[in-house]
Amino acid sequence: MIRQTSTNFAETEANADRFELDYAVEENSQASLERARPIPRISIQAFCENSHMASVVQDASEDRRLSKAHVSVHMGGATAAVQHYQESPTPNLIVVESALPRQQLISELDRLAECCDPGTKVVIIGHVNDVVLYRELLKRGVSEYLVAPITPAQLMESLSNLYNDPEADPVGHVYAFIGAKGGVGSSTICHNTAWTLSEALKSNVIIADLDLAFGTTGLDFNQDPVQGIADALASPERLDEVLLDRLLTKCSEHLSIFAAPVVLDRDYEITPDGCDMVIDVARQNVPYVVVDLPHGWSAWTKRVLLQADEVVITAAPDLANLRNAKNIVELLKQSRKNDQSPQLVLNMANMPKRPEIGLKEFEEAIGIKALAVIDFDPETFGQASNNGQMIEELSARAKAAPTFREIAMTLAHRKEVKVEKKSPLAPLLEKLKLKR
Ligand SMILES: Nc1ncnc2c1ncn2[C@@H]1O[C@H](COP(=O)(O)OP(=O)(O)OP(=O)(O)O)[C@@H](O)[C@H]1O
Ligand SMILES: [Mg+2]
Numbered sequence: 001m002i003r004q005t006s007t008n009f010a011e012t013e014a015n016a017d018r019f020e021l022d023y024a025v026e027e028n029s030q031a032s033l034e035r036a037r038p039i040p041r042i043s044i045q046a047f048c049e050n051s052h053m054a055s056v057v058q059d060a061s062e063d064r065r066l067s068k069a070h071v072s073v074h075m076g077g078a079t080a081a082v083q084h085y086q087e088s089p090t091p092n093l094i095v096v097e098s099a100l101p102r103q104q105l106i107s108e109l110d111r112l113a114e115c116c117d118p119g120t121k122v123v124i125i126g127h128v129n130d131v132v133l134y135r136e137l138l139k140r141g142v143s144e145y146l147v148a149p150i151t152p153a154q155l156m157e158s159l160s161n162l163y164n165d166p167e168a169d170p171v172g173h174v175y176a177f178i179g180a181k182g183g184v185g186s187s188t189i190c191h192n193t194a195w196t197l198s199e200a201l202k203s204n205v206i207i208a209d210l211d212l213a214f215g216t217t218g219l220d221f222n223q224d225p226v227q228g229i230a231d232a233l234a235s236p237e238r239l240d241e242v243l244l245d246r247l248l249t250k251c252s253e254h255l256s257i258f259a260a261p262v263v264l265d266r267d268y269e270i271t272p273d274g275c276d277m278v279i280d281v282a283r284q285n286v287p288y289v290v291v292d293l294p295h296g297w298s299a300w301t302k303r304v305l306l307q308a309d310e311v312v313i314t315a316a317p318d319l320a321n322l323r324n325a326k327n328i329v330e331l332l333k334q335s336r337k338n339d340q341s342p343q344l345v346l347n348m349a350n351m352p353k354r355p356e357i358g359l360k361e362f363e364e365a366i367g368i369k370a371l372a373v374i375d376f377d378p379e380t381f382g383q384a385s386n387n388g389q390m391i392e393e394l395s396a397r398a399k400a401a402p403t404f405r406e407i408a409m410t411l412a413h414r415k416e417v418k419v420e421k422k423s424p425l426a427p428l429l430e431k432l433k434l435k436r
Contacts, residue, residue: 028151028154029151029153029154030153032151032153032154032156032157033153033156033157033338033339034413035157035160036065036153036156036157036159036160037065037160037164037171038064038065038067038068038160038164038171038280038307039065039066039068039069039156039159039160039163040068040069040163041068041069041070042068042069042070042091042092042093042163043069043070043071043072043091043092043093044061044066044069044070044071044072044091044092044093044094044095044159045071045072045073045074045081045084045091045093045094045095046071046072046073046074046094046095046096046097047074047075047076047077047078047080047081047084047094047095047096047097048073048074048075048077048097049075049076049077049097049098049099050097052149053097053125053148054073054075056150056151056152056155057071057073057095057152057155058073059152059337059338060152060155060156060159060338061073062337063152063156063336063337063338064306064307064335064336064339065156065160066156066159067306067307077096077097077098077099077100078096078098078100078105078108078109078112079108081094081096081108081112082108082111082112082115085112085115085116086115089117090115090116090117090120091120092119092120092121093120093121093122093123093159093162094112094116094120094121094122094123095122095123095124095125095155095159096109096112096122096123096124096125097124097125097126097148098124098125098126098127099126099127102128102130102132102133102136105124105126105133106133106136106137106140109122109124109137109140109142110140113140113141121143121162122141122142122143123142123143123144123145123146123158123159123162124137124142124144124145124146125145125146125147125148125150126145126146126147126148127147127148128147129147133145143162144158144161144162146158152338153338156338171283171284172282172283172284172285172286172287172288172289173283173287173288173289173309173310173411173412174279174283174289174290174291174307174308174309174310175193175288175289175290175291175308175309175310175311175312175411176291176293176304176305176308176310176311176312177189177190177193177290177291177292177293177311177312177314178293178295178301178305178311178312178313178314178328179295179313179314179315180295180313180314180315180316180320180321180322180324180325180328181295181315181316181320181321181324182295183295184295184314184315184316184321184347184348185314185316185347185348185374185381186292186293186295186314187209187211187215187216187217187220187292188220188347188381188385189312189314189345189347189374189404189407190207190290190291190292190312191207191216191217191220191221191292191390192390192391192392192400192404193290193312193404193407193408193411194207194255194288194290194408195221195251195252195255195390195392195393195404196390196392196404196405196407196408197288197290197408197411197412198252198253198254198255198288199252199254199392200405200408200409201408201412201414202253202254203254203286203287203288204254204255204256204285204286204287204288205254205255205256205286205287205288205289205290206248206255206256206257206258206282206285206286206288206289206290207255207256207257207258207290207291207292208229208258208278208279208282208289208290208291208292209229209257209258209259209260209292210229210260210270210275210291210292210293210294210301210304211260211292211293211294212229212230212233212260212261212262212268212270213260213262213263213264213268214260214262214294215259215260215262215292215294217257217259217260217292218249218257218259218260218262219385219388220385220388220390221251221255221257221388221390222387222388222389223249223251223257223259223388225249225257225259226246226247226248226249226259227259227260227261227262227263228246228247228248228249228258228259229247229258229259229260229261229278230260230261230266230268231247232244232247232258232278232281233268233270233274233275233278234269234274236273236274236277236278236281237277239277239278239281240281241281241284241285244281244282244285256286258278258282270298270300271299271300272299272300272302272303274300275300275303275304276303276307279291279304279307288412291304291308293305302331305328305331305332306332306335306336310340310342310343310411311328311332311342311343312342312343312344312345312371312407312411313325313328313329313342313343313344313345314345314347315344315345315346315347315362316346316347316348316349317346317348317349317356317357317358317359317362318356318357319357322357322362322365322366325344325366326365326366326367328342329341329342329344329366329367329368341367341368342368343368343371343407343410343411344363344366344368344369344370344371345370345371345372345373345374345407346359346362346370346372346373346374347374348374348375348376349373349374349375349376350375350376351376352376359373371406371407371410372403372406372407373403374400374403375399375400377398377399377400380394380395380398380399380400381400390404391404392404392405
């Protein structure tokens with residue numbers, strides 16, 4: 001994905017001031033990461049002045065949010081960019097780092113403008129916080145002026161803002177749920193979390209059931225759904241807002257399911273690109289897309305896990321689960337360096353008479369803290385499953401009900417929105433208030 005040329009390379013020494021600044025920048029970085037959304041299939045060419053910025057762009061280019069974009073990094077700053085585009089066509093986006101004084105930078109950019117194709121956007125990374133320069137650049141059609149030092153997350157956020165207008169075109173979050181082994185309760189946790197999200201936040205949620213042959217989303221919500229997801233995956237390029245609406249089954253005001261066909265006389269050929277396209281259309285239409293992955297390993301499962309905003313691994317406290325969860329965590333940590341670690345839910349804990357791996361031991365072995373531990377409770381889970389109900393619907397007093405709230409709120413980075421309990425005297429008090 002990335003090509004680096006090393007002409008005119010000026011190595012800069014990291015000094016103490018820079019170090020302090022870097023530290024402050026890091027603090028903002030996490031917030032930027034949460035706001036940075038995927039960037040479309042565009043070409044980006046960066047012209048850096050120093051190796052630090054080159055590595056920032058390189059880091060960003062390896063992130064999942066830029067996986068569709070084609071990025072190349074060159075050295076030499078604004079001057080090299082002007083030279084380069086006198087002979088070559090311009091890409092969708094040019095990022096130029098420049099430490100030139102104001103007037104010189106402006107005249108280089110005027111030269112660059114002469115060889116820029118009309119659709120090309122330009123982002124400048126400068127080294128001075130100069131408002132006059134900023135205004136001059138905006139007047140010349142520069143899309144963004146960033147002041148170094150910046151982190152890969154901040155760069156990604158700025159680039160993503162150029163292509164995703166948060167007001168006009170919100171991009172939903174994608175949460176992928178997978179079990180470390182088959183039958184550990186991943187779908188149950190996925191569905192309960194999605195339902196809680198839709199109820200607690202009153203935000204629209206789509207559950208995409210990617211277990212095409214055996215998915216339980218329809219059963220769990222007591223629905224006889226349109227089994228739409230296989231059709232969407234068979235011709236993802238046809239999927240638009242209107243078709244999506246036809247293929248979804250509405251379970252409640254804010255929750256819809258993209259249900260699996262659950263028939264076996266059909267062959268399902270899912271491609272990683274097809275999955276990407278279907279999830280993208282869903283996330284353009286609702287703020288939360290919750291993907292229920294079957295336990296198994298294929299190119300498309302891996303792609304969904306690597307591309308999701310957050311991954312939730314459900315594991316039972318035994319050795320095979322531990323080994324598999326560890327492998328998934330390591331893969332994700334390695335391939336998603338700018339992201340938080342995946343979340344772990346330890347399910348079916350404290351099963352009577354079963355020898356188990358303790359929570360602390362489990363956490364230490366895989367190197368992450370569990371987001372939640374859910375006890376083995378066959379009575380509650382079995383009843384909910386037979387009724388086609390969520391745990392909280394069955395009984396708000398069930399031990400697992402608040403746990404699903406915690407999982408949902410953590411994933412949404414929200415604090416619980418408490419619904420005010422109205423007193424039986426409320427209508428009377430309202431009347432009195434009106435009279436006053
Ligand atoms: N904490 C729990 N206590 C008791 N039973 C549970 C618990 N969690 C889930 N179950 C039950 O375990 C069964 C399997 O759950 P589920 O289908 O969610 O697992 P899965 O990991 O998605 O399986 P698959 O590998 O088939 O996708 C269901 O009957 C469910 O009700
Ligand atoms: Mg499942």
